[in-house]
Amino acid sequence: MIDTRTAKVVVAGFGSEYRHDDGVGTLVAERAVAQVSTSHFVGSLSDPLDLLGEWNGADLVIVVDAIHSGAPVGTLQTIEIDVENLSCTALDAESGAGESSTHGLGLVAVLRLARAINQAPRRLVIIGIEGERFDLGEGLSASVEAAVPEAVARVVEFIKEAQSCA
Amino acid sequence: MTHGARSSRTISAEGISRVEGEGSLRVRVQDGRVVDVALDIFEPPRYFEALLVGRHFTEAPDITARICGICPVAYQMSACLAMEDACGVVVDERIEALRRLLYCGEWIQSHALHIYLLHAPDFLGCADAVELADLDPIGVTRGLDIKRTGNLVMQTVGGRAVHPVNVRVGGFYRSPELDSIRALAEPLRRARDAALETVEWVAGFEFPDVTSEYRFVALDQSDRYAIDGGRPSLDGHTLSAAQFAEIAVEEHVERSTALHAKLDGRDRYLTGPLARFALNASRLPEVARDAAAAAGLYAPCVNPFRSIVVRAVELVFACDEALRLVERYEPPVQPAIEVVARAATGTATTEAPRGLLLHQYDIDDDGIIRRARIMPPTSQNQLSIEDDLRRVVENGLSLDDEELQWRCEQAVRNHDPCISCAAHFLDLTVETS
Numbered sequence: 283m284i285d286t287r288t289a290k291v292v293v294a295g296f297g298s299e300y301r302h303d304d305g306v307g308t309l310v311a312e313r314a315v316a317q318v319s320t321s322h323f324v325g326s327l328s329d330p331l332d333l334l335g336e337w338n339g340a341d342l343v344i345v346v347d348a349i350h351s352g353a354p355v356g357t358l359q360t361i362e363i364d365v366e367n368l369s370c371t372a373l374d375a376e377s378g379a380g381e382s383s384t385h386g387l388g389l390v391a392v393l394r395l396a397r398a399i400n401q402a403p404r405r406l407v408i409i410g411i412e413g414e415r416f417d418l419g420e421g422l423s424a425s426v427e428a429a430v431p432e433a434v435a436r437v438v439e440f441i442k443e444a445q446s447c448a
Numbered sequence: 449m450t451h452g453a454r455s456s457r458t459i460s461a462e463g464i465s466r467v468e469g470e471g472s473l474r475v476r477v478q479d480g481r482v483v484d485v486a487l488d489i490f491e492p493p494r495y496f497e498a499l500l501v502g503r504h505f506t507e508a509p510d511i512t513a514r515i516c517g518i519c520p521v522a523y524q525m526s527a528c529l530a531m532e533d534a535c536g537v538v539v540d541e542r543i544e545a546l547r548r549l550l551y552c553g554e555w556i557q558s559h560a561l562h563i564y565l566l567h568a569p570d571f572l573g574c575a576d577a578v579e580l581a582d583l584d585p586i587g588v589t590r591g592l593d594i595k596r597t598g599n600l601v602m603q604t605v606g607g608r609a610v611h612p613v614n615v616r617v618g619g620f621y622r623s624p625e626l627d628s629i630r631a632l633a634e635p636l637r638r639a640r641d642a643a644l645e646t647v648e649w650v651a652g653f654e655f656p657d658v659t660s661e662y663r664f665v666a667l668d669q670s671d672r673y674a675i676d677g678g679r680p681s682l683d684g685h686t687l688s689a690a691q692f693a694e695i696a697v698e699e700h701v702e703r704s705t706a707l708h709a710k711l712d713g714r715d716r717y718l719t720g721p722l723a724r725f726a727l728n729a730s731r732l733p734e735v736a737r738d739a740a741a742a743a744g745l746y747a748p749c750v751n752p753f754r755s756i757v758v759r760a761v762e763l764v765f766a767c768d769e770a771l772r773l774v775e776r777y778e779p780p781v782q783p784a785i786e787v788v789a790r791a792a793t794g795t796a797t798t799e800a801p802r803g804l805l806l807h808q809y810d811i812d813d814d815g816i817i818r819r820a821r822i823m824p825p826t827s828q829n830q831l832s833i834e835d836d837l838r839r840v841v842e843n844g845l846s847l848d849d850e851e852l853q854w855r856c857e858q859a860v861r862n863h864d865p866c867i868s869c870a871a872h873f874l875d876l877t878v879e880t881s
Contacts, residue, residue: 298514299514300496300499300511300514324609324610325610325611326514326610326611327610328518329518331561331565332609332610334592334595335592335595335596335599336599336609391576391577391578394578394581395565395577395578395581395588398578398581398582398585398588399581399585399588399589399592400585401589401592418496418499419499
């Protein structure tokens with residue numbers, strides 16, 4: 283029997299628009315969902331725990347967030363977390379993604395928790411945009427602003443791919 | 449991290465997790481006595497007050513809520529009420545009821561999160577919520593179901609589960625449909641039942657035998673358990689929000705980037721669940737009072753470790769109150785009343801889940817913000833948390849380093865501090881000589 287339902291895709295934007303480049307995650311997530319109305323926006327998030335409940339039953343969750351890795355500003359990074367075989371990846375060592383973060387539990391820990399109670403999504407992808415400034419204030423850095431269209435396109439591509447496969 | 453010898457012991461923990469923010473804790477012990485406790489906070493000070501200056505008064509609820517992602521409704525409500533105070537307007541009863549419903553949603557969400565995922569692991573010997581979920585998946589699922597009901601209330605009233613977008617000075621952008629509000633009744637009934645189970649669950653935990661002396665401050669409202677209205681109450685009398693703003697003096701402490709509040713520049717005090725329960729327990733609905741009594745909880749509760757039971761009782765209250773508001777809901781005639789700016793100072797206090805939140809603004813005739821003051825619960829509670837730690841360490845000197853560190857972290861979490869609001873992680877050092 284052919285599955286005709288549309289895949290549930292949740293796009294979560296992390297970060298605050300009042301901390302300059304930290305706001306890019308939410309901006310990109312909102313713009314991508316605006317282009318594909320069958321997907322669901324969640325945000326702006328500051329705590330991965332807020333994903334619990336929001337991503338139940340999702341075929342794909344795309345987390346969009348500013349990152350600070352030392353790469354050139356505006357660089358996009360795509361990381362797919364292996365939901366079925368979670369292991370200690372490089373992410374675990376990163377504040378905000380690992381076990382201990384400023385907000386109690388990091389993204390990977392929240393995913394582990396969700397798995398323990400059968401509430402984990404089937405796929406989890408992180409789209410990161412390298413930021414430059416995260417101090418208080420509004421507006422993106424020029425290089426980050428320039429990366430937004432490509433980041434939106436990448437999120438949209440993931441959504442469409444998931445929904446065409448469902 | 450621990451290191452030391454019998455004559456000179458140092459315990460340090462870099463990053464106390466399950467606390468919203470970043471900071472460190474240092475305790476110094478000499479001759480069996482705690483001589484210094486310092487809860488240090490790193491992170492630039494709250495520059496966002498400066499960010500508000502020059503903005504239009506209608507922008508304050510969203511800007512402050514977006515900066516503090518943990519309890520956005522509290523920020524929105526205190527900002528709205530402060531601006532309405534400045535402009536001399538009071539919203540009608542239907543708008544007020546809708547605001548209270550939204551605020552109940554945040555209490556449900558926040559208390560369920562703190563009880564199940566941040567605080568309960570301490571009592572059950574689990575490193576974190578992930579371990580607890582492995583140990584008790586049914587319990588954690590119950591907590592998340594309650595949290596999700598809070599999210600549903602926030603989404604229905606506020607437009608979004610995480611960052612409500614429907615709130616404005618004077619009321620709301622749109623009134624929720626009657627059917628959408630009434631549809632909340634069944635999930636809220638289930639959440640109230642689950643909250644009652646939560647009270648039973650946490651009442652069975654083992655609590656360290658520690659008592660503290662607190663000067664409690666909570667909002668007082670004659671006909672209800674105050675959340676979004678009423679006057680600050682302390683020492684048996686009430687004050688206006690503006691009077692409270694005058695006596696609650698914040699000072700900058702060199703070791704910290706947060707401000708510490710003291711009454712009359714001198715005395716520590718405590719806001720939050722323990723304070724609310726101590727001063728307002730008689731105003732809880734019967735279902736919450738009965739749950740407290742069945743759990744052996746009577747006001748005042750001065751064992752900070754039992755704050756998890758108080759929080760659970762408040763969870764019952766928030767679900768019950770939300771249900772009452774849902775059943776009586778009538779859409780406001782207009783979603784918002786008109787608010788015309790005038791040059792004035794406005795002050796408001798509301799009960800964020802973790803304690804009193806004060807906003808005060810000076811605005812001009814054009815509605816431009818000229819001064820902003822935000823006093824979050826954590827800066828008000830910080831000195832009381834330090835005093836708790838002093839007692840916990842003195843009572844626990846026989847414990848080994850690891851156990852003492854664990855108990856200190858737990859003592860900080862008793863008050864659900866949101867250090868990211870007050871300024872941002874904890875690292876703990878206990879020095880013994």
